[in-house]
């Protein structure tokens with residue numbers, strides 16, 4: 082089977098790239114080793130993402146937002162960040178940047194279901210799933226993927242959107258710089274005594290940040306509690322009642338008592354960045370290229386912008402009659418995305434140090450920083466626009482349409 086582009090990895094980033102290349106002249110194959118989990122009918126998916134305004138524009142432009150909005154989505158109208166040790170705090174309000182909200186909280190399985198629904202309607206996209214990739218061969222003029230069932234697929238370009246342990250990255254011989262944070266992110270869905278009022282809350286504790294992200298139900302939140310691995314294991318081992326007491330205390334009682342707690346899971350946290358995003362006839366996108374700390378809620382958003390930029394570069398090159406797998410074409414994508422992503426990996430690492438450190442000088446510095454930023458409207462506005470993805474060199478597909 083011959084394709085123009087083969088994407089290995091049909092997670093949120095790979096599936097969004099396929100949709101972005103939809104209805105065009107390129108023949109695209111999207112491979113995943115596992116079938117997507119169905120969109121949850123009852124109860125919330127444990128994994129959620131804070132989707133920025135730029136990502137929402139991208140999902141809208143590629144025809145997937147309608148499927149998300151039809152299922153479930155919660156707007157974040159304001160955000161409150163504060164430090165357990167001291168007075169420092171900062172408040173962000175969407176009204177200050179003239180936006181209806183700062184971000185949207187969406188369950189990962191809802192995003193995934195909407196993307197798959199969309200790409201199944203695109204005739205130039207071939208979704209092969211579940212399939213096992215037995216061998217990746219990278220040649221000068223084309224790449225080949227041998228599937229475990231004996232089929233052999235060929236393409237002019239191979240995209241690795243296959244997550245943090247990317248097999249495509251390995252096959253291309255691309256190294257990563259990584260830092261094991263010796264932390265875990267605990268995720269769970271909880272209900273609280275007081276409504277969240279569409280406000281996201283993040284409190285910095287000695288052992289790492291704790292976030293309460295609002296869900297569509299006014300009393301339901303998705304929590305992401307990043308803690309040193311030992312502390313995280315202790316928290317995971319507690320029964321629900323004891324965990325609820327710890328959680329209520331950790332968030333400083335901001336939402337009253339914790340009334341119910343769903344299943345909990347812990348994910349090891351690492352910072353990683355690929356030394357290159359491209360190799361001959363190969364490009365990396367999403368977690369295959371970078372993993373950041375979840376405290377900034379940016380991971381999949383960086384991946385969506387990778388997908389939007391890569392799609393633009395490939396479609397422009399194809400329209401100009403260029404070889405989409407040529408080094409010069411792929412370098413354009415790498416130059417566009419690599420510097421900004423590396424800055425975000427480093428920034429979340431620096432925040433992790435600054436807020437995970439209880440030395441008196443560091444504590445005073447971060448409290449001062451939070452207070453100064455809170456009292457300076459231009460800084461607050463800048464931070465909000467940056468976090469919403471509205472600043473910087475946005476790909477065409479990530480720019481909001483005039484309604």
Ligand SMILES: Cc1cc2nc3c(=O)[nH]c(=O)nc-3n(C[C@H](O)[C@H](O)[C@H](O)COP(=O)(O)OP(=O)(O)OC[C@H]3O[C@@H](n4cnc5c(N)ncnc54)[C@H](O)[C@@H]3O)c2cc1C
Pocket residue numbers: 089090091092093094095112113114115129130131132212213214242243244245247248266267268305348366367368369375378379380381382383384
């Ligand atoms: C606790 C936690 C909270 C987070 N919260 C946020 C948040 O609020 N906002 C945010 O933006 N990000 C968040 N993130 C990060 C976000 O979840 C990731 O950045 C995102 O899931 C990466 O998507 P991806 O498609 O690049 O990779 P993945 O989700 O890892 O998808 C990779 C896909 O490739 C497939 N695959 C892998 N290997 C192969 C192979 N050899 N052959 C075929 N298929 C293969 C897999 O089956 C999978 O479907 C969080 C992360 C954690 C751990």
